[in-house]
Amino acid sequence: MTAMLLYCLVPLFWLVVNASKTQDNLYNSFAFWFSGPFALFDNIGQVLVHDDGIFVRWLLNTLMYVVVGAGGATILAALAGYGLAKYKFPGRRAVFAIILGALAIPGSVLAVPQFLLFSGIGITNTPWSVIIPSMVSAFGLYLVWAYAAQSIPDELMEAARIDGAGEIRIFFSISLRQLAPALITVLMFAVVATWNNYFLPLIMLSDPKWYPLTLGLNQWAAQASSIGGQAIPNLVITGSLLTVIPISAAFLYLQRYWQSGLSAGSVK
Numbered sequence: 001m002t003a004m005l006l007y008c009l010v011p012l013f014w015l016v017v018n019a020s021k022t023q024d025n026l027y028n029s030f031a032f033w034f035s036g037p038f039a040l041f042d043n044i045g046q047v048l049v050h051d052d053g054i055f056v057r058w059l060l061n062t063l064m065y066v067v068v069g070a071g072g073a074t075i076l077a078a079l080a081g082y083g084l085a086k087y088k089f090p091g092r093r094a095v096f097a098i099i100l101g102a103l104a105i106p107g108s109v110l111a112v113p114q115f116l117l118f119s120g121i122g123i124t125n126t127p128w129s130v131i132i133p134s135m136v137s138a139f140g141l142y143l144v145w146a147y148a149a150q151s152i153p154d155e156l157m158e159a160a161r162i163d164g165a166g167e168i169r170i171f172f173s174i175s176l177r178q179l180a181p182a183l184i185t186v187l188m189f190a191v192v193a194t195w196n197n198y199f200l201p202l203i204m205l206s207d208p209k210w211y212p213l214t215l216g217l218n219q220w221a222a223q224a225s226s227i228g229g230q231a232i233p234n235l236v237i238t239g240s241l242l243t244v245i246p247i248s249a250a251f252l253y254l255q256r257y258w259q260s261g262l263s264a265g266s267v268k
Contacts, residue, residue: 012244019043019238026233043238050235055242057209058216062195064127065212069134070190077137077186081144082175086152096145102138111203118204129204130212134194140186147182148175188254195247213243 017033018026020040029035047055084096110133118129152175160170176183198214205211208219221236 015237015241015244019234019241021234023232023234026237039234040238043234044242047235047239047242050232054208054216055213055239058211058213059242061127061210062212062214065130065134065197066191066194069131070187070194072131072135073137073140073190073194074183074187076135077140077144078176078179078183081141081182082148082152082171082179084141084145085148086154086157086175099138099142099145103142107133108199111200114200115203124204125206125210127210130197130201130210133200134190134197137186137190140190143186144179144182148179151182152178184254188251191250191254192247213239217243 014032018031020034020038020043021029021036022039022042025036025039084092114133115124115129118124118132123129123132156174157170160174165173195212196214197212198218201210201212201215205215208216211219217236217239220232220239223230223232
């Protein structure tokens with residue numbers, strides 16, 4: 001546990017330390033300790049106004065991709081996973097086999113076919129080219145399916161039907177509450193995956209105004225190696241720190257609901 005803690009916290013500590021340095025002090029001081037004037041707030045101000053405030057646009061883009069993409073992935077996983085777990089229909093086993101097969105396929109393998117498909121229908125270089133693939137989560141669907149099959153008794157659903165409840169009411173009033181821990185888990189993984197997504201936007205997007213933070217910060221870092229480009233390592237490091245903070249806060253916030261859901265009913 002100590003080794004894993006150091007593995008996770010040392011890079012974050014490096015970010016905090018170096019985000020507080022001026023560009024000159026980055027190369028003239030020890031990388032793992034503070035040195036020179038404390039320039040964190042000055043660096044943050046420069047990040048927010050650099051290149052006409054494009055960082056704020058990238059942040060809003062990323063939030064849009066996360067809210068629509070990860071939220072949509074959670075909703076679709078809840079509906080499809082619940083349907084597969086609790087209803088019998090022709091082709092159910094085939095659908096389940098396809099889902100298991102999708103879990104074994106890396107996302108990078110599908111990126112080029114997705115690009116050709118989206119290019120054919122004219123939605124490349126638009127937010128939809130990033131949002132639509134983000135809304136499909138084979139892992140999330142499988143997780144909800146497995147959880148629903150064990151946590152929602154068929155007898156409970158039958159009792160609700162006898163009392164006159166329809167299938168939609170059963171899902172939203174009874175089943176959805178039972179699925180809360182699984183849905184929080186799916187949402188956590190979907191949010192982290194969408195926030196950190198780099199390869200898919202790299203292929204789909206060519207206009208910087210639609211970049212997420214991952215792609216935008218990489219563009220800033222690449223300026224140092226381009227002809228006539230301006231090296232701004234202090235802004236790249238500070239921007240990376242600002243990028244880490246929201247996703248860490250979201251993860252910690254959602255985690256408490258996940259833990260409380262798993263422990264609910266364990267003690268009488």
